Amino acid sequence: MSVNEEKYVEQREASGPLITAVVAVVLAVGALIWCFGLHNHLETDEANLATATQRNIELAKKLEATNAQLQATSETLGQSVGMTQKQLEARATAIMAAQRASTAKIEHEQEVNAKQIGAVASDVSAVKTDVGGVKTDVGGVKTDVASTKQDLEDTKVQLxxxxxxxxxxxxxxxxxxxxxxxxxxxxxxxxxxxxxxxxxxxxxxxxxxxxxxxxxxxxxxxxxxxxxxxxxxxxxxxxxxxxxxxxxxxxxxxxxxxxxxxxxxxxxxxxxxxxxxx
The missing domain is CATH 2.60.98 (Tick-borne Encephalitis virus Glycoprotein; domain 1)
Structure with missing residues (x-):
């Protein structure tokens, strides 16, 4: 091995730990940055979750109030319908009673009229029988009327x-x-x-x-x-x-x-x- 090769090997062996250390530092910094970003993201999600939870609570309250109103309205409508039904029934009963009373009255009047017609017919027959006698007395009645009229005039003057x-x-x-x-x-x-x-x-x-x-x-x-x-x-x-x-x-x-x-x-x-x- 030549001298240069030995130096290169020595340098490579000397720089190996340094590179490892640099990589480790880079990874640590990256891990810190990722943890910080994750932490911020978790805080945002927690805030959004709290907001959503609060909205859900409010919606639940409004839903309960709406259900209560619907129930009260349903009960009121039920009572109104019940009262209307009772009123209609009472009105129908009163109308039927009035019709029965009117029918009974008409029947009674017809019966009375029939009796009166019969009595009038009998009187007419009796009058027809006496017509001859009445004609005979007409002259005397006229004389009496004149006399009575004169008496009334005299009484009026006296009064x-x-x-x-x-x-x-x-x-x-x-x-x-x-x-x-x-x-x-x-x-x-x-x-x-x-x-x-x-x-x-x-x-x-x-x-x-x-x-x-x-x-x-x-x-x-x-x-x-x-x-x-x-x-x-x-x-x-x-x-x-x-x-x-x-x-x-x-x-x-x-x-x-x-x-x-x-x-x-x-x-x-x-x-x-x-x-x-x-």
């Missing part, structure tokens, strides 16, 4: 003659405008219609003045002042259609007034005076 508040038997009293027109056409007395309002100045009629003091529509009462011969006479709490009487004139004659209508703060009627009175 219209009443005693006034002065104790004097009054003439015929008119309770309506139409009846007053009848009295005017008879020509026995003078008649003056009037309407008095509470609070107004006295109204001059013939030779007297009238002034309304009170009108009680509810109790059909009125109060008024009569001015005659320079004197005031209060006619207090007089009634509807009541003859209110007083004497006036140099030769005193009977004046009479009647109120036919009483409303709020107003009365309407007429004054009756003898023929020839001023």
């Amino acid at each position: 219209q003659r009443v005693v006034g508040d002065a104790g004097v038997m009054s003439g015929q009293i008119a309770t309506t405008h139409a009846e007053l027109e009848v009295l005017k056409h008879k020509g026995d007395r003078n008649y003056y219609e009037f309407t008095l309002h509470k609070g107004q100045q006295p109204l001059l009629l013939s030779s007297i003045k009238l002034q309304l003091k009170k009108a009680d529509e509810k109790h059909s009462k009125f109060t008024l002042n009569v001015s005659a011969d320079d004197k005031n006479i209060e006619k207090k709490d007089k009634g509807l259609d009541e003859p209110v009487q007083f004497y006036t004139g140099k030769t005193p004659v009977l004046y009479e007034l009647v109120v036919n209508q009483i409303s709020k703060n107003q009365v309407t009627g007429y004054l009756s005076t003898p023929k020839g009175a001023s």
